[in-house]
Amino acid sequence: MEPLSNRKKVLEQKPMNFWERIYLPAIFKGLSITIKHFFKRIPTVRYPEVLRPYSKNFRGQHSLKRDEEGRERCTACGLCALSCPAEAITMISAEREKGEEHLYREEKYAAVYEINMLRCIFCGLCEEACPKEAIYLDGPHVTADYLRKDFIYGKDKLVEPRFDYKKEQEPTA
Amino acid sequence: MAEDVKFKVSIDGIPVEVAPGTTILNAARQIGGDIVPPAMCYYSKLEGSGGKCRTCLVKVSKGSEKDPRPMPKLVASCRTTVMDGMEVQNITSPEVLEARKGVVEMLLINHPLDCPICDQAGECHLQDLGYEHGLAETRYEFERRTFDKIDIGDKVQLHMTRCILCYRCVFVADQLTPQRMHGILGRGDAAEISTYIAKAIDNDFSGNVIDVCPVGALTDKTFRFKNRVWFTKPVEAHRDCPSCSGKVTLWYKGEEVLRVTARKDEYGEVEDFICNTCRFEKKAISDWVIEGPRKVKHTSVISSNHYEQLNPPAVVRKNLALQAANKEEFDRAEKL
Numbered sequence: 001m002e003p004l005s006n007r008k009k010v011l012e013q014k015p016m017n018f019w020e021r022i023y024l025p026a027i028f029k030g031l032s033i034t035i036k037h038f039f040k041r042i043p044t045v046r047y048p049e050v051l052r053p054y055s056k057n058f059r060g061q062h063s064l065k066r067d068e069e070g071r072e073r074c075t076a077c078g079l080c081a082l083s084c085p086a087e088a089i090t091m092i093s094a095e096r097e098k099g100e101e102h103l104y105r106e107e108k109y110a111a112v113y114e115i116n117m118l119r120c121i122f123c124g125l126c127e128e129a130c131p132k133e134a135i136y137l138d139g140p141h142v143t144a145d146y147l148r149k150d151f152i153y154g155k156d157k158l159v160e161p162r163f164d165y166k167k168e169q170e171p172t173a
Numbered sequence: 174m175a176e177d178v179k180f181k182v183s184i185d186g187i188p189v190e191v192a193p194g195t196t197i198l199n200a201a202r203q204i205g206g207d208i209v210p211p212a213m214c215y216y217s218k219l220e221g222s223g224g225k226c227r228t229c230l231v232k233v234s235k236g237s238e239k240d241p242r243p244m245p246k247l248v249a250s251c252r253t254t255v256m257d258g259m260e261v262q263n264i265t266s267p268e269v270l271e272a273r274k275g276v277v278e279m280l281l282i283n284h285p286l287d288c289p290i291c292d293q294a295g296e297c298h299l300q301d302l303g304y305e306h307g308l309a310e311t312r313y314e315f316e317r318r319t320f321d322k323i324d325i326g327d328k329v330q331l332h333m334t335r336c337i338l339c340y341r342c343v344f345v346a347d348q349l350t351p352q353r354m355h356g357i358l359g360r361g362d363a364a365e366i367s368t369y370i371a372k373a374i375d376n377d378f379s380g381n382v383i384d385v386c387p388v389g390a391l392t393d394k395t396f397r398f399k400n401r402v403w404f405t406k407p408v409e410a411h412r413d414c415p416s417c418s419g420k421v422t423l424w425y426k427g428e429e430v431l432r433v434t435a436r437k438d439e440y441g442e443v444e445d446f447i448c449n450t451c452r453f454e455k456k457a458i459s460d461w462v463i464e465g466p467r468k469v470k471h472t473s474v475i476s477s478n479h480y481e482q483l484n485p486p487a488v489v490r491k492n493l494a495l496q497a498a499n500k501e502e503f504d505r506a507e508k509l
Contacts, residue, residue, distance in 0.1 A: 078400075078404060081404070082404075
């Protein structure tokens with residue numbers, strides 16, 4: 001059929017000359033490019049050991065924060081789960097018992113708090129919705145894994161470890 | 174006076190004809206829409222309620238046909254009856270909006286900002302009011318008054334810290350039960366709702382104090398911290414109840430009924446008071462005849478939960494071939 005836009009180029013196949021037919025010049029030309037790259041600066045880094053500088057507002061794995069006394073800030077209000085566009089967050093709340101005041105900041109706390117990292121799109125809306133400044137996406141990249149069930153991160157992975165800001169008490173858990 | 178005399182009133186420029194003796198608030202409710210003043214303490218089903226919270230303040234710019242002078246101050250629309258030819262300004266008057274803002278700030282002086290914990294959050298009238306009229310920050314510098322939580326009976330919890338002293342629950346206790354067992358103790362700043370000598374309310378209709386409470390001061394202990402309101406699915410249901418009408422709203426999560434409340438209309442008032450058996454004891458699906466999903470305003474946070482279908486299709490659960498395939502898939506994953 002007659003082409004409508006005359007943009008098509010018909011290639012003409014010329015027969016190879018002698019130097020092209022012995023291939024060696026082309027091989028040396030290619031090799032020289034390869035060898036030249038041995039002496040250039042390597043643009044990649046060895047990732048887990050070496051980290052590139054991250055942007056300040058990089059959003060990685062979530063962490064559930066503790067307050068200055070080491071108590072969990074999360075009060076299981078459900079606003080993160082409500083704002084989550086991917087419905088990745090679930091939680092079950094429980095009431096703080098007498099004697100648990102050093103563990104939980106408010107009278108209600110999240111007994112179970114799970115984020116499905118396969119669903120999470122790291123948009124940061126949970127961080128924005130949180131009225132208690134309890135969740136931040138300040139962790140590293142979420143690592144790969146083999147099983148789907150291992151991507152459901154519970155409180156064991158999400159709650160940040162206790163730090164002793166006073167240095168007197170031993171860090172627990 | 175003839176029985177069918179109607180007073181012509183205009184509220185925000187919208188004319189309406191109402192019977193003499195109607196309050197401005199009820200006249201506005203006959204029109205409906207945005208011009209209805211909010212009410213925290215007035216409750217049409219409870220005699221004598223109203224006049225306490227002052228959120229329903231309106232401006233009367235023309236007293237009546239005979240005496241067209243405006244009323245000197247803003248009036249509480251739940252307590253002021255209409256006159257023929259009265260002209261009322263609600264949202265068209267900046268003065269009213271300013272006053273309402275002040276009232277909301279006043280109500281929030283002692284109210285704790287524990288909405289993330291409170292079970293009422295999501296269906297709380299004070300929350301709506303604060304969202305609409307409130308300031309972003311408090312100007313109050315003193316310590317808020319706090320109380321310990323009190324159990325009123327084994328099913329109702331009173332969290333006095335959150336109370337705004339609307340007296341609705343007192344009227345419920347007064348009017349629905351033969352002997353009154355709880356009321357207001359103390360006066361002014363020290364006033365608090367309490368039962369006398371911490372006596373348990375064991376009347377069959379005492380659970381209705383939960384429904385009439387506009388804030389989270391009186392809450393259902395069987396629902397305490399179970400789930401947030403907006404994650405549950407409200408469904409209209411009824412049952413044959415010997416002591417009440419049996420018409421309720423069930424609040425589902427998954428397949429279990431977390432909470433039973435009376436049906437509330439658009440002003441947050443219950444249609445029929447329900448008995449404690451319906452409210453606290455009948456929490457199985459088999460107890461109820463389900464009518465269908467409850468209509469929720471699209472502006473409400475509860476509507477963010479999609480519940481058009483009562484039970485979402487459980488494809489995997491019904492289809493045996495899919496079940497087998499699923500199991501095989503899981504087994505394969507386990508081996509890794």
